[in-house]
Amino acid sequence: MEEEALTTEWGEWAFQCTQPQPGAIFVPRVKIFSKHLGNNCLSVLKPVCLVFSPPSLPVANGPADSKEEEVRAPLRRSYLDFDPHHFWCWSSFSDYLQCVLAFSGVAGYITYLCIDSALFVETLGFLAVFTEAMLGVPQLCRNYHHRSTEGMSIKMVLMWTSGDTFKTAYFLLHSVPLQFSVCGLLQVLVDLAILGQAYAYARWPSKPVPHTTHPASAKAL
Structure with a gap:
């Protein structure tokens, strides 16, 4: 006492x-x-x-175990890293904005220097319409990989298809350069392929793929 x-x-x-x-x-x-x-x-x-029952504290068996349990902050990715494995997977919105501005500035300067070259102008025009025609390809590949169109707006794809169809019909009726008509037809085909996926995967749905948990997430849980 x-x-x-x-x-x-x-x-x-x-x-x-x-x-x-x-x-x-x-x-x-x-x-x-x-x-x-x-x-x-x-x-x-x-x-x-x-x-009260005191909480059990983890006992460290050695320096290796303590390093494995240590929570590490994710690395910051920037477009200035020039890492092709993490392209367009950067940490900040400002990196995307800076990349777009840098690309526009370089492309504009090169166009200014080569504006008198007919070959350069035709090539640049073809790349522009071809890139626009390929806008739906990433969505097409994603649907094929997941065997599903879940989360995709069918109304949006219908509007794409309508606009591309009207645009391609205008190109064909007014004798525009060949690259416009070819890329327009290609864009319509991509839109129809996406609509076909939506119909096929809705009628014959595949088995859901189990979600794999990352080891770090499992430890955190």
Whole structure:
């Protein structure tokens, strides 16, 4: 049994408690002698014991285990890294904006220097319409890979198909350069292929692919 005293402006506090045991918190018996209420006033609080189970702490077996359990922050990816494996998978929106601005600036400067070359102008025009015609190919490949069109807006694809059809019909009727008509037809074919996927995967759905959990995510859970 140990006893300690603490004197404050409210009087003398005498703490009398037993030796605590592991896994328990003891609130000791307190004797209060208040100078405001007189020394004859005695307040006694009975001891209260709160038992708790302390959380188990991980025991490190060595430096290798501690390194594996360490939570590492993801690396920041930037377009200035020039890493082809992480192209267009950058960490900040400003990296995308800077990349687009840099590409536009370089392409504009090269176009300014070669504006008098007919071959350059024709090649640039073909690349422009061909890139536009290939806009639906990533969606087509994604649908084929997942064997599903879940999350894709059918109305959006219908609007694509309508606009591309009208545009291609205009190219064919007004004798525009050949590359416009060819790329227009290619774009319509891509749109029809996506619509065909939507119909086929809705009628003959494939078995859902189980989601693979990343090892780091499993440890976190």
